[in-house]
Amino acid sequence: MSTTLPAQRTGVRLHVQKFGTALSNMVMPNIGAFIAWGLITALFIEVGWLAKLGIGDSPGSWVAEIGGWGEYAGGGIVGPMITYLLPILIGYTGGRMVHDTRGGVVGAIATMGVVAGTEIPMFLGAMIMGPLGGWTMKRLDGLWDGRIRPGFEMLVNNFSAGIWGAIVATFGFFVMSPVVTFLSDRLGDGVDFLVDNSLLPLTSLIIEPAKVLFLNNAINHGVLTPLGTTEALEEGKSVLFLLEANPGPGLGLLLAYMVFGRGIAKASAPGAAIIHFLGGIHEIYFPYVLMKPKLIVAMIAGGMTGVFVNVVFDVGLRAPAAPGSVFAVYAQTASDSYVGVTLSMLAAAGVTFLVAALLLRGDTDGGEDLAGATASMEAMKGKRSIASSALVGSRRGTIERIVFACDAGMGSSAMGASVLRRKIQAAGFGQVSVVNQAIANLTDTFDLVVTHRDLTDRARQKTPSALHVSVEDFMSTPRYDEIVELLAESGSTATAPETPAPADAEVPGSGGVLSTSSIVLSGTARTRDEAITEAGELLVAAGVVDPSYVTAMHEREKSVSTHMGNGLAIPHGTNEAKAAVRRTGISFVRYAEPVDWNGKPAEFVIGIAGTGNEHLGLLGQIAHVFLDKDQVARLRAARTEDDVRAVLDGVHA
Structure with missing residues (x-):
């Protein structure tokens, strides 16, 4: 059975996922601070646990002093934590990400500006000003990178950060604070409308499908957490924290699979239920929904x-429950809400179980491909799901043979294989072989197949029993690091690093493969297609290919992008165009203004044509x-x- 790691994600969903992931990455590292604030609130505010027990319930008591009853930034801890600590932590995290x-x-400095300019907890402002402050500082640092005299780096760095921090803090105070306050008020009005008109349950129409599609972070961390925290400060609790975190629906679905499911889905459901309900990892049940979408x-x-x-x-809860475990939910439950919260989880699980049971019992569409559904979920998520992958198990033991496949097997696959091979060898897995091939020549004898995301489906038809990894950036994709992790998880033998495989050393230098006449230091193309033609015509002029090969280079680009990442594109012909190749050769074109290559900059374009393996060594060096x-x-x-050839000849893969 084939499993596929990150595949194609396009359109609006991709952008929303990226936005939601960014918001989540700002909030999640600081959940401990939210929990601390929630516990302090539960203990020390006027209606808190200690006050209700009669401990220190006089206005001048130590409990009142810690709680700072009803005050945002006054005495006590509760107010200052939510007003200053939590937003600044989020702002710092957002800037650090950039x-x-x-x-x-x-x-953090920029966030302080927007915090000081309002009377409400400025979480939305922190999510804007934190990344904005980091991004603008990064752009400024780039202006004088490498131009500072030795010995003055610290002086310039400290003063530039201080001066720019003051500027963005002032901008946050006078400009962003009123804007974000207005947005927060309008979002709050929207929630109040839903509550006042008993329409809040309708939010599940958006939240539940969004969770399965990994779009929930934009809603949960971008809207619900900030609004819920503000409401919790005023009311002592907020139901908004429970809209997404309630583990009941997921538990009900997995219970239905335990009773009415079949095959591996039924067998794995009990373990998934434990991980979901007790561990709080909600994504564990997403493949079960994707396997049968009607279960939504x-x-x-x-x-x-x-x-x-x-x-x-x-x-309501006093603070966000993360992860969405029953333990985390109870830890943040307001003192007067335990019965209602318990009933809400039970009722949600019960209704989900009944509806899912009816749908599963009446199911006539055959088997249940949990591995395929897990692959689809990972494709949408953008990375491996360790929890979900554990349910379907390892493919077939150790991973010893890896192939990097592309359409023609002579360009992107050769460079990708070279980069991946070095990473694997550096990690100590010298016995694992990494080769490159054309998809048409693949056989189902490999343990793992790496392809561009647009070619993965074709590769799966050729190698259905292999594990498939989809990439987009051939040069520095994080998928390569995940492959190294997979090798360790699969039990592949780790040895001392070996010397590179022969394919990387067949051609020690550029030799006759890259002639001086095929190097252009100032390309004239302005578009991707013009750049492909320019690189192809250099190959034609050098006698490497027939003119028809240039047409094949354009055809190749229509099917799969040859942008490798790091400003490099390597256009080449299709597998069927090899008859137009007279001898192995490459061309090199540099552009002063990078060419837009399907939305990515290409400063260097290297045309490729190969009849055998003569060009593979040089491609490894180029990588x-x-x-x-x-x-x-x-x-x-x-x-x-000659300067170009010196660089390419001087780096050995």
């Missing part, structure tokens, strides 16, 4: 039921040149064709 610690510091009806019904019970019993910033800088600064 520009490391330096971006984090400026992001059960999830919506259960979600709406849970929200309805919460509204009827007027319950490692473009992984080295210093070598790329040398190519960018090259004044002669």
